[in-house]
Amino acid sequence: MKVESSKEWHWFAGGIAVSALSVATHFIFPAIAGRNYPFGITEGYGYIAGRFGRLFPGLADNPAIRRFTEKPDAVTELFILVGVVIGGYAASRLSGTRAPENIPAVWEKYHGKNPIKRYLLVLVGSVLLGYGAALASGCTTGNILQGWAHLSPGSIVAGASFFAAGIVVARILYPRVRGGNDGD
Amino acid sequence: MTAINIMFGLAVGFIFGYVLTRTGITKYPRVMGMLLLKDFKILKFMLTAVTASMILFHLFGDLGLLKLVPKNLDWGKLVGGLVFGTGMGILGYCPGTMAARIGQGKRESIFAAFGMLLGIFIYALMIKPVKAGLLSTEISGDISVHLGVNHWLTIIPAAVVFAAIITFFDKKFDDDRHIF
Numbered sequence: 001m002k003v004e005s006s007k008e009w010h011w012f013a014g015g016i017a018v019s020a021l022s023v024a025t026h027f028i029f030p031a032i033a034g035r036n037y038p039f040g041i042t043e044g045y046g047y048i049a050g051r052f053g054r055l056f057p058g059l060a061d062n063p064a065i066r067r068f069t070e071k072p073d074a075v076t077e078l079f080i081l082v083g084v085v086i087g088g089y090a091a092s093r094l095s096g097t098r099a100p101e102n103i104p105a106v107w108e109k110y111h112g113k114n115p116i117k118r119y120l121l122v123l124v125g126s127v128l129l130g131y132g133a134a135l136a137s138g139c140t141t142g143n144i145l146q147g148w149a150h151l152s153p154g155s156i157v158a159g160a161s162f163f164a165a166g167i168v169v170a171r172i173l174y175p176r177v178r179g180g181n182d183g184d
Numbered sequence: 185m186t187a188i189n190i191m192f193g194l195a196v197g198f199i200f201g202y203v204l205t206r207t208g209i210t211k212y213p214r215v216m217g218m219l220l221l222k223d224f225k226i227l228k229f230m231l232t233a234v235t236a237s238m239i240l241f242h243l244f245g246d247l248g249l250l251k252l253v254p255k256n257l258d259w260g261k262l263v264g265g266l267v268f269g270t271g272m273g274i275l276g277y278c279p280g281t282m283a284a285r286i287g288q289g290k291r292e293s294i295f296a297a298f299g300m301l302l303g304i305f306i307y308a309l310m311i312k313p314v315k316a317g318l319l320s321t322e323i324s325g326d327i328s329v330h331l332g333v334n335h336w337l338t339i340i341p342a343a344v345v346f347a348a349i350i351t352f353f354d355k356k357f358d359d360d361r362h363i364f
Contacts (some may be wrong), residue, residue: 011225011359014207014253015232021199026250030338032188039196041280042304046295049304063315064308075186076193080240081283083197088287091205095309104212104276119295125274126282126296129355130303133279135260135314139268140278141200141259144199144230145254149237151326151338152254152262161265164218169273170219177220177364 007097020144029073038143038150042133044081047074049130064134110174134163201284210288212280213346217363219273224353231346254326259318271303 023038050068053059068074092098103118111117133139136158138147143162147155204210209226217223224236243248253260272278277285282300285293307314328335 005238008208009203009206010228011207012232014209014285015229016236017203017331018200018229018233020242021203021238021337023195023244023250025196026241026244028192029333030251030274032192038223039200041347042300043249044283047253047302049301049306049308051303052301052315053308059308062308064311068304068308071190079190079193083194083199084201084280084283085197085287086194086211087198087201087203088205088284088288089289091202091284092288095206098289100291103292104290106213107276109364113346118292120190121274122292122296123299125271126299127271127303128267128308129263129271129279129282129296130300131307132264132266132271132302132303134304134307135219135264135318137264137269139280140230140272141280143238143261143265145233145363148234149241150252150254151238151328151335151342152257153323153325153327153330154257157257157325158255158261158265160271161262162229162278165266165269166219166273167221169270170216173273174216174220174364177222 007095019149022146022149032076038146039080039139040077040082040146041084042061042137042139042142043068043071043074043077044079045130047078048136050074106155110177193251197283201287204281204284205288210264210277211286212276213364215272215278215281222357222363223359224357224359228350228354233351234344238339239343242335244278252326252333254324258320260314263318290332326354 003062022038029039045149046068049066053062053068059065107118113144115178129139136143138155138161140159143152143155143158207225207229208214209229214223214226218226241250243253245252268278268287275282277293277296281301282293282296286297326335326338328338331338
């Protein structure tokens with residue numbers, strides 16, 4: 001199974017575009033959000049989870065929920081997340097590569113077409129992803145694209161941990177993938 | 185004020201989601217290919233962005249135009265990082281690419297977004313013991329402060345190493361090769 005890459009942008013163009021966006025947000029954020037903070041994705045999810053938590057009176061004083069919903073840039077972070085969904089939609093439409101699917105085709109090839117097995121793993125994986133992003137105070141965007149560029153010791157540890165654990169899990173899920181320049 | 189925040193947030197998110205999708209960073213086989221150490225397009229993309237941002241952030245920082253905000257080091261970064269990485273390995277995407285995939289019509293990612301919210305909610309419920317156990321010993325400041333050197337003595341070697349890694353993987357591995 002080949003990745004259809006003929007219509008993809010070059011990695012250098014993509015990397016420079018994301019860097020330009022990161023630098024631009026650093027100039028615009030302090031002016032409009034009242035707080036200098038690099039853009040991230042986890043905080044957008046955090047705002048929604050925090051709003052849900054506020055429905056329970058017992059959680060009104062929960063420090064995590066208060067931080068997610070009350071920080072000055074919380075609304076901006078939420079709309080960044082909404083913007084990413086719209087950007088994904090527009091890119092798939094405008095590039096003519098839109099290919100809606102239920103579960104990933106590569107998963108089906110190696111693990112069968114039964115969606116229940118995949119969805120159960122997605123539930124486990126996504127809960128871990130949310131919990132881990134909250135605990136590490138940032139995901140790939142905040143801790144690597146932003147944090148590594150800031151030379152944050154915390155982000156270097158977090159980013160290295162993302163890959164260390166991800167590499168182990170990928171080997172467990174795909175022990176027999178042998179493709180490569182050495183043929184397959 | 186809020187209208188500006190909304191417009192700005194939407195614009196930043198739109199560009200980010202657009203670039204991630206067009207560059208192919210949101211693809212399941214690309215992420216799994218990277219974690220299997222066979223497809224390095226995402227690594228090259230990330231290190232390009234990190235290298236350019238690292239130089240520009242510090243350059244503008246030195247000129248007093250921009251304030252750097254390094255994240256603190258605490259045990260949550262290690263433990264949370266390993267938990268996150270396990271989730272990313274299972275899913276084949278991360279929170280940002282998950283959102284872009286929802287827009288692309290990858291239906292499973294909608295379900296994953298609810299799981300992600302649940303994970304953050306569970307974190308909030310456990311915040312007291314977590315804070316006491318993992319987030320108490322914080323180390324702040326960027327890495328140059330800890331090394332006791334001028335930050336350009338960290339940035340320039342880091343940029344050279346990143347450029348060398350990018351060049352190595354770009355020469356050795358073709359982005360279009362057959363993996364799965």
